Structure formats: structure tokens, C-alpha cells
Amino acid sequence: MVDPKLTDEPARMAALDRYDVLDTPSETGFDRITELVRSILGVPISAVSLIDKDRQWFKSHPGLAVSETPRDVAFCDHSIRQRAPMVVNDAREDARFSDNPLVTGDPNIRSYAGIPLETPDGYNIGSLCAIDTVPRQFDPGQIAILKNLAALVVEQLELRRIAERDHLTGALSRRAFLSEMNRAIALFERHERPASLLLFDIDHFKRINDTHGHPAGDQVIRGIAQLCTGLQRPSDSLGRLGGEEFGILLPETAEEDAASAAQRFCEAIAATEIPGTPPLRVTVSFGVAELRGDWPTSESWLAVADMALYEAKRSGRNWIAVARHDASHAT
Template sequence: MPENTIIAPTAGAPDAETCLPDSEERRLASLESYGVLDTVEEADFDDIVELISIICEAPIAVINFIDRDRQWFKSVKGLGVRETPLDISICAHAILQPDLFIVEDTREDPRFSNNPLVTQDPYLRFYAGALLTDKDGLPLGTLCVLDHKPRDLNANQRFALQTLANQVMTQLEFRRSLREQQALIEKLDAVRKDLVITAATDSLTGLLNRGSFEQLLEREAIRIQQGAPPAVLMMIDLDFFKEINDQFGHHVGDRALTGFADVCRDVFRQSDILARWGGEEFVVFMPRTTLHSALLAAERLRTALRQNDLIAVNSAPGAITFSAGLCTFSGKQSPAEAMQRADELLYQAKTEGRDRIICEE
């Protein structure tokens, strides 16, 4: 017997066996993929149950699914439960049949004559079920009608039972497609956001790159022209950085750049925008800030750098210093003119000996 075959003994008939399909694990995985188990009652399915009950003139109608160890009802009319054990399920037999499964009189069928659903309340005597199958033909459950008296279905009723069973699966397929589409949209959105972040940031330091910072300045210039408070631009250049690369290698230089970016994140405010301008140059946009406050922030950065050995090699500590130029960003000048002014002040700091900060007067 295949390893994944489930044997469910029929109540009252110890010699009878109900063998679920050999592909049981695939069947259960398919059922799970529809996300229907243990969901609330829904009008779309309740309407189908009500309609088939009327067409078949049956007091009981059910949309049910055969889970691993239970029979669960998505929609039910005429029974007061939402699930039953698998070992007394008539539908567990139905999913083994290729077509409609009809039992005209359960008392006359040895598979069900001792079933407690037949011998006790609700005293089921008639059963007709149409398979609910996935696109691969795996049986997931049935749309079925039941009665308390022996009977049969006419040709029109049989056709309606199968047709409405197909409609149940159409509903389930449509809903699964919507979920898959939504999941794909969410995945694409996540990828798009990652691409936007990647395009906007410097790959080494994780700060904004030059292009993104220039776009930010354009937007902030408009805001300031419309009445927002002025800001301060700070242009920073790490001193003697070429010597670091030449003496210790680019891997040490890269470590110094990422370490410097981390120190900046700790020193500046969350509202301040940090960017790598290029090479060992960085720029900071400080909104709603005076030159005096910006100068204090720059001095805090100098102090923090003295406490961080960003280029320590072979246990020998290595200090890093910077030069900086600060200017007001008031909206009276263009972003390009403001950046040029900050760069001029930075150049002045470097020509005066480096490791110093120059503010515009």
C-alpha cells in the first residue's frame, strides 16, 4: 500500500475501508492552497447551497471539503454542524468516485448501513454528491444533497448538481487567483522600493548619493521660497584620504568611509540629510538650522571622530580628521550656487591647513 494512502474505517462496518487517493499529500496541499478551510460563511457559497437544495428538493445541502482527519463544511443547510469526523463521512467515499456519487438508500448499502449518521439522528437515507476537483483533477470535496428518505435524482437535477459544483470551484479558483495576484503585486512593490532605495543611495555607505541629494535640494529650495525656514549646507572632506588608501589599501579606506558615515548618523539629527557627494566628500543638509547650531554640530563630529579609530591597522590606532565649509541655504540662490559656495568654504578650510571648519560670514 502506498505510504501516503489514508485508511478511514467506515463506522459500523469494520471490514469496509475508505482509501483516499494515492496522491493524498498533493491533494491536501492543493486544498490548503485555496485558503478555504475554517473560513466564515459567505453568501456566494450559501446561495449555491440554497439553490441546489431547491432544485433537488432536498432538505440538506452541503459544500464540504475532506481534510486530513475531518470533513469540513464551507456552507451547510439542514445540519447544525460545520464539521464531522472523517470516519463517518459519506463524502470520503464520494471523492474516490470519478463522477456523481449517488446512494439511493443508505440502509441498503453495506458501506453505510451501520454509519451513525444513518442509524441515528439525522437519519440520512439518501446521498448525492458531485466532486469539487482542482485543475489537476484532484478531488477536494463535494457539493452534495441529502434526504431523510430513500430517493434518486432526475437527469436535470444531476446536471444542476454537477454544474453548481463546477461553480463552487470557479469561485475558489477566482479567489485564489486574486490572492496570488495581490501577493505578486506586493512582491513587485517591495522590489520597486528596493530598486528606488538602491538607486538613491551610495552602495558603500548607505547614505544618499549625489543625484538624490541634488533632487532633495531642488525640492527644499522650493519649500524655502514658499516660506519654510532657511537651512544650512555643510560640505565635508576627509583629510589626507588618498594617503590612507595608498598606505593601507582601499579596503581600509572603504572601512574608514563606512565608519565615518556611521559616526555622522550618530552625531547629526534625524531630520538632517546626509549624502556622499563623491570619493571622500560628504554633504549635510540641515533644515531649520542656524549657522551657529550647524557649527556646534560640526564640532561634535570632530570630537566623535577623535574617539573612533576608523583606520586602526595592526592594533595601531588611526585618527581621521576632516575639513568643512558651512553656508546658509536661504532660497535666494539656486541649489547649485549654494553647493558651490559651500565648496569654496571647504576649499578655504583645506588651504588654511585642514582639520578646520569655515563658516560664511
């Protein structure tokens, strides 16, 4: 009987997209697992492989020099089509892989064991694999270890997803937002794709807490996050960076359009009555910084936007300031 979740590609891709993990930097939790695979199974290569629409992307890949391959040559693309482990003892003797460029050239795969990474709702989004450059047998004990470690990979993905969201607002956590910024920086460096950062916080927020109490302050934070989520484009990312401070990442957006977007957000927030007891109106101040080569890290980019935000505050609040192009000299 055919398992429908093994053939429903749109649903499988949706399951992968929910983790928002593709093209993110390496993370210790995943690297520890692949290093354990290499150590325990005695293989030179291990990878956490995720199968995207037309590529195989590696979240962790010790022993491999590349971070992705075309999907049509991926051993792991075969692995996700079944529930059981996939074992290849000698790729040159296997008709599916004998002329595969990953076998005939670098990294010269000869043997492979892959465990599907099955999400809690039953979709295989990739695999944890052990790879050797010589033919070999993987014994049942080694496969059992690999299965347990694959389950840990899925747990890491689940924990990562939980940690990425701020519990009060549903916005990205600071860590997750910085990860999105790093992704935008990588696109800028590789393909010169523009991006801009809007950094804003709530004017006189301490006064709200002191006058109306912290529950009212939380309601204001939640209300502003909901408003911004409704106003932003699907490609934009909203993050709560701490307290009453937020960031909005605008991909494919240069400075002029970013400043216009900040103006729209600023005006919409000022015009909105946030429900509560009592209902409240607030304003926010924005710092705008287009990504430039002068600030090539998330920390330096954030610092430049923060300088602009400080300038907006100093100008009277409910204001927008754009980062100076020479701002990096002051960071």
C-alpha cells in the same frame, strides 16, 4: 486503469491547502449554490464539503447543525475516490453506510448525491452534495444540475484564491487578511490560543512618490513585501491593507514576542537598500496589538493596532508602539 490522482493523498491535500479555505467564515457565493441545490432538487440539506486530513469540513451547510464531522464517517470521503457522481438511494440498505452514525442518528441521512469537486489540476478536494432524510431516487436531470453547480463551486474557489492576493506584492489582500484575523479570533475564543497583529506603514511614503515618481513607490512597496515574506515564519501571514500599509499576523505569539518580532522587521527594513532607479532606503513604523477579549472582532483589533501605529508615528517614526490594554475604551 487506476487514476493516480485519486490515490495520491499528499498531492490532494496540497491542492486543498492552496485554496486556504478551511475554517474560514461563510461566504455568500457558496451559500447561494447550496441554497439552489436545496430549492431545485427539493432536499432539506446541501453542503460544500471539503475533505481534510482527518475531518470533513463544510464551507456551506444549510440544513446541517454542525460545521464538520470526522472523515471516517463522511459520505463525501467516498465521493472523492471516484470521478463519477456518487448516489445512494437508501443509506440503510447500503452496506457502506447502514451503521454510519450520520444515518442512525442526526442528521438521519437516508439518501445522498455527491459530485466530486475536481480542481483544475485533477484532484478531488471535496464534494457538492444533496442530502435527504428519506429514501429517494435522483434522476439524470437532477444529477446534471448538481454537476453544473459543482463546477461553479470550483470556480468560486479559484476566484477566491485570485482575489486573496495583492497583484503588486503577492501579499494577502485586505479581505483575505481580515479572514485570517477572524480565524485567529475563532481559535482564541474556542481554545484560548494567543495571536498578535503587527500593523505598519512606510514613513514619508508620499515624499517618495513626489520626489521619485509612482514607479519608484511601487518598487519600494514590492521590496518591503519581499523582505517581510523572507523574514516571517511559515505560520505568519503578510497582508497589504491599502496603499503603503501592511499587516503581519503572528499566530501563537503573545505581546512580548510580537514586539520583538516587530523590532526585527523594523531594523531589517531600515538596513536594506531597495533596488531601483535610484536605489532607496526607507523606514517603517509599527503598531503591535496582542489579541484580547476586549477587541473580539477583526475591525476592533485592527483599530487598536492602528492606534498604536499612530502613536509610533507621533513618536518620531521608525518606531514601535504597543497597544495599551485599555485601548478598547477609546475605539
